[in-house]
Amino acid sequence: xxxxxxxxxxxxxxxxxxxxxxxxxxxxxxxxxxxxxxxxxxxxxxxxxxxxxxxxxxxxxxxxxxxxxxxxxxxxxxxxxxxxxxxxxxxxxxxxxxxxxxxxxxxxxxxxxxxxxxxxxxxxxxxxxxxxxxxxxxxxxxxxxxxxxxxxxxxxxxxxxxxxxxxxxxxxxxxxxxxxxxxxxxxxxxxxxxxxxxxxxxxxxxxxxxxxxxxxxxxxxxxxxxxxxxxxxxxxxxxxxxxxxxxxxxxxxxxxxxxxxxxxxxxxxxxxxxxxxxxxxxxxxxxxxxxxxxxxxxxxxxxxxxxxxxxxxxxxxxxxxxxxxxxxxxxxxxxxxxxxxxxxxxxxxxxxxxxxxxxxxxxxxxxxxxxxxxxxxxxxxxxxxxxxxxxxxxxxxxxxxxxxxxxxxx
Ligand SMILES: *Cc1c(COP(=O)(O)O)cnc(C)c1O
Numbered sequence: 001x002x003x004x005x006x007x008x009x010x011x012x013x014x015x016x017x018x019x020x021x022x023x024x025x026x027x028x029x030x031x032x033x034x035x036x037x038x039x040x041x042x043x044x045x046x047x048x049x050x051x052x053x054x055x056x057x058x059x060x061x062x063x064x065x066x067x068x069x070x071x072x073x074x075x076x077x078x079x080x081x082x083x084x085x086x087x088x089x090x091x092x093x094x095x096x097x098x099x100x101x102x103x104x105x106x107x108x109x110x111x112x113x114x115x116x117x118x119x120x121x122x123x124x125x126x127x128x129x130x131x132x133x134x135x136x137x138x139x140x141x142x143x144x145x146x147x148x149x150x151x152x153x154x155x156x157x158x159x160x161x162x163x164x165x166x167x168x169x170x171x172x173x174x175x176x177x178x179x180x181x182x183x184x185x186x187x188x189x190x191x192x193x194x195x196x197x198x199x200x201x202x203x204x205x206x207x208x209x210x211x212x213x214x215x216x217x218x219x220x221x222x223x224x225x226x227x228x229x230x231x232x233x234x235x236x237x238x239x240x241x242x243x244x245x246x247x248x249x250x251x252x253x254x255x256x257x258x259x260x261x262x263x264x265x266x267x268x269x270x271x272x273x274x275x276x277x278x279x280x281x282x283x284x285x286x287x288x289x290x291x292x293x294x295x296x297x298x299x300x301x302x303x304x305x306x307x308x309x310x311x312x313x314x315x316x317x318x319x320x321x322x323x324x325x326x327x328x329x330x331x332x333x334x335x336x337x338x339x340x341x342x343x344x345x346x347x348x349x350x351x352x353x354x355x356x357x358x359x360x361x362x363x364x365x366x367x368x369x370x371x372x373x374x375x376x377x378x379x380x381x382x383x384x385x386x387x388x389x390x391x392x393x394x395x396x397x398x399x400x401x402x403x404x405x406x407x408x409x410x
Contacts, residue, residue, distance in 0.1 A: 007143045016133070016378035020362075027366050034370040037401045039328075039389040042186075042374075044251045046320060048301070049313030052250060055304035059297045070296040075287045077104020077259065081299045084306040085259060089244070095231045101263050101280060103287060104302075106256040106294045108216050108245035112180075113138040114290075115212060115241060115260070118282040119178065119268060126176035128169045129158040130187050130379030130386075132214065135180040151381050160382040161188060163351065167340060168196055171203050179204060181230075182214035184221060187379045187388045188349040189325075189341020191226045197233055204239035210268065210279075211240040216258075219249040219318060221344045237263035241279070248346065250305045250314045257298040321346045324398045325391035331402035335409050346391040349376070358384055369404040 020040060028036060048056075062068035076082075082102040090097050105111045113134050125139050136156060139145045146155030157176050159169035167190040169181075181200060183192045204211050213230040221228055230236045245258035252258075262283050267276035304310045325342040332339045338351040350373075352361040358375035365371050365387075376386030391398070 005141070007141050010145075010148060011137055011140055016374075019378075020372065020374065023363070023366065024372055027370075031370070036366075036370045036372060037393075037397045037404075038372040039393060039398070039401055040372040040374040041390055041392055043253050044248065044321075044392050045394060046251055046317045048251050048255070049310065049317065051304045051307055051310035051313055052255075052301045055300045056255075056297055059300035063297070073293040073296055073299070075291055075293050076100070076284065077102065077294060078296070078299050081303045082259075084303050085244075088306045090229065090231070093229060093232055095229060097231070097261065098264065101261055103260045103262065103283060104294050104299060105258050105260055105291075106298070107247060107252075108214060108243040108258045108260075109134055111258070111260045112212065112214055112243050114286075115283070116142065116144065116178065118279055118286055119210065120271070123177035124155060124157065124175065126157040126159060126172060126179045127380075128161050128181060128185070129381060130161065130376060130383035131180070132182055132186050133379070135182075135212070135214075139178075158380070158382070161185070161190070162382050163338065163340065167349075168192070171199060175207050175209070177207075177209050179209055179211045180214070181211055182216070183227075184217040184345035185341070185347075186217065186345070187347055187374070187376065187383065188386075189343075189345035189347030189388075190349070191221065191223070191344045193225065194227050194233065197227055197230060201230065201233045201236045201239060205235050208269065209239065210266070211236075213240050213242045215242055216245040217248055217345050218244065219314070220322065220346055222322065223344055226344055231261070231263070237265045239266065241266065246302050246305060249318070250302075250310075251317065252298075252302070255298050255301055257294050257302040320395070321391045324393060324395060327395075327398055328389055328391065328402060331406060335406055342391070348389040348391070350387050350389060352376075352385055352387060355385060358387055361387055365405070369401070369408045371401045371404060 081104055082099045085102050086097055116138055121142055121144055125144060127135055145153040157172050161167040161169050167188055218228045230240045230242055242261040246252035262280040264278055264280050266279050268279060269276055305314055325346055328348055329339050329342045340349040342348040358377040362373055362375045365373055373387040373389055376383030
């Protein structure tokens with residue numbers, strides 16, 4: 001008799017975006033005349049830039065002739081892209097990586113979810129709270145997270161990030177084997193200064209732990225002092241895996257491309273402690289079995305981001321989104337909201353007025369002004385009492401939403 005993996009059944013209480021959609025639809029039915037504005041979306045809205053489109057057209061044409069057709073590519077990605085990554089994303093920051101430390105992927109979600117396969121199922125896990133749900137859910141599926149008790153997983157250590165600690169997670173007072181960090185952060189939009197990140201690297205080195213560092217929003221950093229890569233910290237190559245994505249950088253949510261860095265110095269012990277295994281090799285082995293590479297067209301598209309025109313055009317789009325963030329931040333602050341994030345990330349993390357709970361405020365905002373936010377508690381227990389706004393919308397929608405909230409709020 002084939003039995004199901006019952007760990008999956010534990011996940012069934014996770015319905016955040018479906019719950020939001022249901023409530024928004026109910027509102028639309030009862031308020032057909034209201035133009036609903038969504039500031040809750042996590043997807044980008046601006047099209048791919050011309051440099052990327054041109055590269056895609058060209059590679060599609062290559063596929064049309066026998067001489068230039070591309071079938072299966074290398075599982076770890078084409079060198080034309082890996083070389084651009086080394087040259088543009090790391091060398092200018094003084095980080096020297098080997099080309100074989102770069103694994104091109106079909107987006108950061110797959111790799112942040114799959115990476116946990118190459119370490120033992122009974123390692124302990126630590127996450128910042130609130131959090132991008134993939135890190136926990138992928139560990140639940142394999143049985144590593146334990147059971148859900150009072151809103152928390154029994155085998156997961158939560159590092160709360162709230163206004164009280166300025167969204168700086170505190171090191172745990174006990175061992176944690178696997179640590180997930182995401183900076184700039186989704187959902188809070190906050191960043192970690194170098195000296196704080198250094199504490200985590202040192203903790204991982206001392207405890208023989210691994211840090212899974214999600215840098216999906218790295219290109220939104222405006223402040224020169226904030227690290228773009230964990231490898232800017234000494235010793236990180238021995239303890240950290242880093243994930244990058246072109247989704248938010250260049251609007252690749254529908255194209256699918258990113259990359260993962262696994263330095264060769266990064267090793268983990270066998271159970272008997274007698275051997276240290278390089279994780280770079282394990283991941284390469286895993287990928288060559290379960291992954292057949294990102295499409296040639298997507299990789300050509302990604303390489304075009306690194307051309308002079310590609311760089312300039314992607315920067316313009318990022319500036320557009322950050323302009324939205326600025327408008328929302330200024331308006332909400334003027335209205336008296338406590339607003340966090342939004343300076344080095346396309347997310348604003350806002351305290352609900354009068355300590356209302358996240359879902360109650362979500363409904364008030366929807367029924368009061370027809371604006372959709374994301375309730376903070378949907379990202380973890382420490383998100384209660386906050387809501388998230390994204391800067392990925394259209395400028396005029398942002399402005400209109402702020403105008404409506406200001407009228408309603410005074
Ligand atoms: C959007 C996002 C990603 C990127 O996912 P893709 O699969 O590359 O589209 C990764 N991590 C976080 C935290 C995100 O918000």
